[in-house]
Amino acid sequence: MAFFFLFILSLVASSATACDRCLHQSKASYFSKASALSSGACGYGSLALDISGGHLAAGVASLFKNGAGCGACFQIRCKNSSVCSKVGTRVVLTDLNHDNRTDFVLSSRAFSALAQKGMSQQILKLGILDIEHKRVPCDYKNQNLAIRVEESSKKPDYLAIKFLYQGGQTEIGAVDVAQVGSSNWSFMSRNHGAVWDTSRVPEGALQFRFVVTAGYDGKWIWAKNVLPADWKNGVIYDSGLQISDTAQEGCFPCDDATWS
Numbered sequence: 001m002a003f004f005f006l007f008i009l010s011l012v013a014s015s016a017t018a019c020d021r022c023l024h025q026s027k028a029s030y031f032s033k034a035s036a037l038s039s040g041a042c043g044y045g046s047l048a049l050d051i052s053g054g055h056l057a058a059g060v061a062s063l064f065k066n067g068a069g070c071g072a073c074f075q076i077r078c079k080n081s082s083v084c085s086k087v088g089t090r091v092v093l094t095d096l097n098h099d100n101r102t103d104f105v106l107s108s109r110a111f112s113a114l115a116q117k118g119m120s121q122q123i124l125k126l127g128i129l130d131i132e133h134k135r136v137p138c139d140y141k142n143q144n145l146a147i148r149v150e151e152s153s154k155k156p157d158y159l160a161i162k163f164l165y166q167g168g169q170t171e172i173g174a175v176d177v178a179q180v181g182s183s184n185w186s187f188m189s190r191n192h193g194a195v196w197d198t199s200r201v202p203e204g205a206l207q208f209r210f211v212v213t214a215g216y217d218g219k220w221i222w223a224k225n226v227l228p229a230d231w232k233n234g235v236i237y238d239s240g241l242q243i244s245d246t247a248q249e250g251c252f253p254c255d256d257a258t259w260s
């Protein structure tokens with residue numbers, strides 16, 4: 001009986017559990033110039049500052065996920081108890097970090113926000129910190145998911161868009177576009193970062209549908225009327241909806257409740 005119990009216990013301990021939050025141990029450093037991050041690989045440009053409140057982060061390839069990780073939110077705290085706050089801070093992924101010595105390179109504003117009150121100078125001096133991080137839902141309060149038409153778009157043959165203010169804890173895996181009221185969908189491809197494009201551009205006002213990771217698999221989201229017929233480059237359009245789903249991760253132990 002005791003043997004059986006131990007066997008079950010080790011089975012549970014060795015298998016990954018589905019979690020809302022997995023806790024990861026790593027390191028973080030910071031960019032001395034915020035501009036280094038706002039020109040990031042996700043393609044947000046200066047909008048990176050808007051979507052992150054200045055708390056931008058470049059993540060390594062396993063977090064960047066070829067662009068699917070763009071816009072993901074992370075809670076980060078550092079581990080030096082003489083300078084670090086217990087709660088840490090929230091950052092938004094806006095760039096790819098090519099330096100694999102740290103999982104994250106943060107904006108200096110985000111990096112100093114890891115400090116206890118009055119300790120931000122000390123923390124900046126340390127330059128590189130041992131951290132814990134976990135994915136958390138993005139919460140944009142009264143802001144809907146938005147779609148920005150990129151400057152590279154060329155009516156009527158080419159449409160490039162990016163998603164801004166993506167709520168929840170999800171990744172966009174596929175995007176289709178069609179004329180409002182039509183079921184003739186054209187698929188879009190991820191061009192880079194948060195930017196999707198197509199050269200099969202429907203006429204008229206445009207609707208979008210896209211697949212997000214949610215729970216254990218994917219879910220279709222339908223934004224029924226997003227771009228007007230006279231859509232213009234450089235303009236941000238309200239999708240009329242927001243995402244609040246959470247995709248499950250596999251890990252052990254889970255950290256769903258211990259740390260906000």
Ligand SMILES: *[C@@H]1O[C@H](CO)[C@@H](O)[C@H](O)[C@H]1NC(C)=O
Nearest residue numbers: 080081082083122123126129
């Ligand atoms: C923790 O912070 C203190 C104060 O800045 C510093 O002297 C010490 O070297 C740090 N410890 C580690 C492990 O970085």
Ligand SMILES: *[C@@H]1O[C@H](CO)[C@@H](O)[C@H](O)[C@H]1NC(C)=O
Nearest residue numbers: 060097098099100101102103
């Ligand atoms: C970091 O990247 C370098 C060069 O690509 C590689 O040689 C090294 O093994 C990597 N280190 C880790 C810890 O992944």
Ligand SMILES: *[C@@H]1O[C@H](CO)[C@@H](O)[C@H](O)[C@H]1NC(C)=O
Nearest residue numbers: 184185186199200201202203
């Ligand atoms: C579907 O939409 C594409 C792109 O706008 C267009 O080229 C094609 O002719 C449409 N097909 C039909 C059956 O309407």
